[in-house]
Amino acid sequence: MIKAQYEDKLLVIELLMKSFDDNQSVNYIIKQDHERTQRIYALMDYSFAMCYRFGEVWLSNDKQACALILYPHQKKTSLQSVWWDIKLIFQSIGVNRIGKAMKREALIKKKQPSEPMVYLxxxxxxxxxxxxxxxxxxxxxxxxxAQTKGLPxxxxxxxxxxxxxYQRFGFRIYDELVLTYVLHFLKYEPAK
Known part of the structure; x- marks a missing residue:
């Protein structure tokens, strides 16, 4: 696995756009209009920026796969992160859908623990x-x-x-959230 550099941003965004084009969760949050592709691009750009700053972005050795990792316990609010949030609203979610997005995020946060973690x-x-x-x-x-870091x-x-x-790799479902689709919450606990 290769730690992505900032120069890899477009490659990572393109991989994610192709991989998540028909994803229910992504399409739930993205405004569905004639600018849908650009809106998915903006979401992936936001995700890359957040993980690059408050986590890690990894590429497979052949650069055909990527993983965006966030460390929520290291995330800090700054002018830059607020700017990223504002851009996400205008470029991806849409101002009139901000309530829907915030409600969904609040429901997700209730189900996520507050312990230090690797958030995939x-x-x-x-x-x-x-x-x-x-x-x-x-x-x-x-x-x-994650095992090296001692984090779930x-x-x-x-x-x-x-x-x-995911279950084949030791993840277990610990909760679900029913929206217009079912969002499954999974956890992997590294061996001690």
Whole structure:
């Protein structure tokens, strides 16, 4: 696994856009209009910025997969992070949908613990290379990194077919949130 550099931002955004184009959770939050593609781009740009600043962005060795990791316990509010939030509202969510987005985030926060953690925000594989083991290798490396740090990993997924994949690596479902889709909350506890 390669730690992404800022110069890798466009590559990471493109990988995520391709991987999450039809994702229920992403499409729930993104305003669905003729600018949908640009709105997904803005969401992934925001996610990259937040993880690059308050976490880590990883690429597979062949650069066909990426993982965005956030350390919520290290996240700080700054002028820059507020600016990123404002851009997200205007470029991705839409001003008239901010209430819906804030309600969803509040519901998610209630289900997430406040302990230090590795938050696996996104893991995506170029669709041309899915089901070839690239994502599995990247996830294994994320697990090893979390083990080294002694931190649990948390994530949410709305993609039902991915649940067995995560469970194969030791993740367990600890909660669910029903919106217009079901959002599954998963946790991986590293061995002590």
């Amino acid at each position: 925000w996104f893991i995506g594989v170029n669709p041309k290379y899915q089901h070839t083991g690239i994502g599995s290798r990247l996830l294994k490396e994320v697990l090893v990194d 990993i948390y994530l949410e997924t709305s993609t039902e077919k991915n649940l067995p994949w």
